[in-house]
Amino acid sequence: MNRLSLLLVALVAAPASLLAAVWPDGTLFTAPFGPGGTWNLYKSVATPMSWTEAQSAAERSVDPLGKTGKPGHLICISSAAENMFVYQKVTGHYIWLGLTDSEKRGGKEAGSNRNGGWHWLTGEPYTYQSWRSIEPNEGESTGEDAVAIESSGRWADWPMGADGQTEPRHASMIEWETRSPEPVAGAVKIERVLPEKWAVDLADWKGRVRGEGPWTVMSVLGLDTSSIWSVVQGLQQQMPTSTVAYRMSNMNYHVEHNNFFAGGWVEIKDNPAFPMFMGSCAALHVAKVKLEKPGTWSFNVHCDDYAAVRFPGHKWKSVTGLGGIDPLDAETMYYECESGDGCMVGVIDLPAGESTVEVLLGNRVFDGMIQMLAAPGEHTMDGSTDQWRVPGHKAAGDLAWPGVSSKGWSVIRKNLPTGAKPMEKLMDGMALAEDAPAVTAEGVEKINYIDSDAASDIKFPNPANLPGDEPGGQNQFVVMAQAELVIPRDGMYHIGIHADNRCALRIADQQWLRFVRDTSYNGKIEGDTMHEEDPDRMGTAGQLFGEIELKKGTYTIEAFYVNLKSPTTLSVFGAPAGYAPRLLTKDGGKIEPDIDGLPLVMPVAAAEK
Structure with a gap:
């Protein structure tokens, strides 16, 4: 179909x-x-x-x-x-x-x-x-x-x-x-987003279960999903009639199994074993967290469409991104604006011992998805840390992180020559004359740029001003960056580019296998190059995150960006496959130990009855 x-x-x-x-x-x-x-x-x-x-x-x-x-x-x-x-x-x-x-x-x-x-x-x-x-x-x-x-x-x-x-x-x-x-x-x-108590206590579910994992889930099909409140009301009404709950391992799935959709900060690769479909439906997921000592934790949530997260008895300290804190219930952070990549990052203090976490997903039409990552400490955006892990993650020994060599990045910014025809496409920028006005920077530590007076959405903190930055917002320019990509071990890697406008990323003579994230919905892979023309489909800056298999060694990596008329952001990042990325930095190709994720309690095992 x-x-x-x-x-x-x-x-x-x-x-x-x-x-x-x-x-x-x-x-x-x-x-x-x-x-x-x-x-x-x-x-x-x-x-x-x-x-x-x-x-x-x-x-x-x-x-x-x-x-x-x-x-x-x-x-x-x-x-x-x-x-x-x-x-x-x-x-x-x-x-x-x-x-x-x-x-x-x-x-x-x-x-x-x-x-x-x-x-x-x-x-x-x-x-x-x-x-x-x-x-x-x-x-x-x-x-x-x-x-x-x-x-x-x-x-x-x-x-x-x-x-x-x-x-x-x-x-x-x-x-x-x-x-x-x-x-x-x-x-x-207006009413609070989540009820004070759910009609069914999934944290203490004693009925039939299917599947295994720390999350206990109940889903309902055919709800009125015109708002997050109608989703909650529908769940409250229908959950008591459900005779079975489901168990699953990770809070990282999308509903449709065959098509590619955009959201998430790491790859969305798991699908639920409970009934969800491309239409109006919802699910409540409940788990227990168990900490040895109290601490501050950050939670990174991407969703399509509605989502809410609550730790009953504990208030959110802050929420950034597109979501916010319920003004009538500081224990709930939520997002309800129908997006292929709704996103929010919340910070909360959790006590030692057990705490319950509730995650609501509401899907209007097409593919729904939910991803919740956690990291110790206080973080405010996707790229604030590379320690994001799916709750319950167990460290997998060590990780091989890609980076660039000690030479750093070589960056050239070209401006449109006076009197030249304005650029409209990615290829217009690639065809810009060699003698176009240019500024060059050598030995650059990382690619994480903005226009100082016209900054677009950023994914990594503390972006630098573009080479040759001047007062005011500039338009009609090209940024070209090149470096030696360092791969410390044979393996599968996820490497990407984030930009508000037309961009491309190339690893010379190496074949991209697939996209693991494409927030533009129209990215293309052509051999050793992935690119996009118009990333603003969903209102978010474009992110192309591609999977590639590389041997230990060095490779030429090139990033290309064309600004037409808009604010600016540009970053290049990577990770071992399946992990949250970090910027590809100078002297950054390293092997480092993995870390455990937020510890979850495994419910008492129960077989399907």
Whole structure:
């Protein structure tokens, strides 16, 4: 069955609520996103308007419940939870935000700079952001001074429909600053994501089981998956009727067995032995952690579509990435914006002894997947550490890490010559003239670059400025990097490139075997080269992670990147097959001991009855 056929089957089988918003247009909501967790009032507006029209309409809308007498404004966002709330409650592919870099509205022209010039209409601090990988980019010549939420809950700058800018028309949400210590009466109150207690205690399951492993799982098919709340409600209703639970070894699987899908920071390679399928379904996974001493742990979760993780009795210290902490339950971190690669990294303190962990997965249509990795210490992004392991992992002796030789990387940055035709494709960059203006850097330790005033999504901390970096965001340039790849032992390796735009990675005269991750969904392998033209399909910067078999020795590795018009990120990384990668650094080809993962308790064995 081809992908189109699968789409038709999934849509026909899906509940009607999958194809429409859960809440009707004009619904009033109350949620604790005001200062200090106070409750504000919100209204969804599905009618498409320009940003200027939507804000004007909001300003004319006095608090409809009469709590403050104040006018409204387009929604201003201060957390991932609030961002997900807006994305889920408004009917519209794009949703206007009260964020602008218009000088007339208190901002300052930002161009491609995510951190400078942006202003919330309320004047509240601009501390939270969720830009798409190639945004903001001032894509239209007349200007883009407004911001809207797009797919996966990520943002883009748009023309605001004033001051000579065009008039795209989107849905919106109005916010009134009620700042009530209690939920505003007369509005729909948002609820906590997970119930205080599940209808079935899987941590103490005494019924029939199938399979083996530390995770006890119960799955339900045919749920209303229009929101994470409808998923939870469906599970609560149907779990008590289930007569069998399942056991599995790893929290690292996707539902569809035959097709390739993107998500995860390490390869998604295991599939569940319990019934899940490409359609509306969900699963609750429960395990027990057992630590010899208390400590801080970080949890790296990738999902498609919804996910929530809870350690009952223990609060999350922080959550980064696309997910957030439930404002009504600090024990739960969650993501609910339907993405091929929803991701979040949470930090939590765990005590000595046993703790229960609950992981929820909700799948709308197509392939669902979940991956949860853990690492000791406090980490905030995928590439913060190479110690991510699937919980329950047992050290496999030692690991052969790829790196580059003591010569480091040789990097050339070429700018488009004055008067030359703008580049549009990867090959345009490869064909750039030899005498194009260039800057060269030798002996570079690692490839982990940004444009200082136009940085895109990063996967590794502390990226360096591009060679020849100048003030402001630059466009229309090429980066070429070359090094001696050092392989310390014969084996299978996973090596990759991360970039916001068109890129390629080559290991000379060696054949890539397959992709283990391709967040662009359109990467290609051609002999010793893998490349992609348009990585922004899912709103995330492109990641090509390929599998290759290499003998001990050195090889020429080349990375190629073309920036058209957008913020910039570029990194090159690798790992022994199956492990979280690290940057390919100077003098980095080494053999090092593996480590155990977060220890899990094996439930009492039980055979299928």
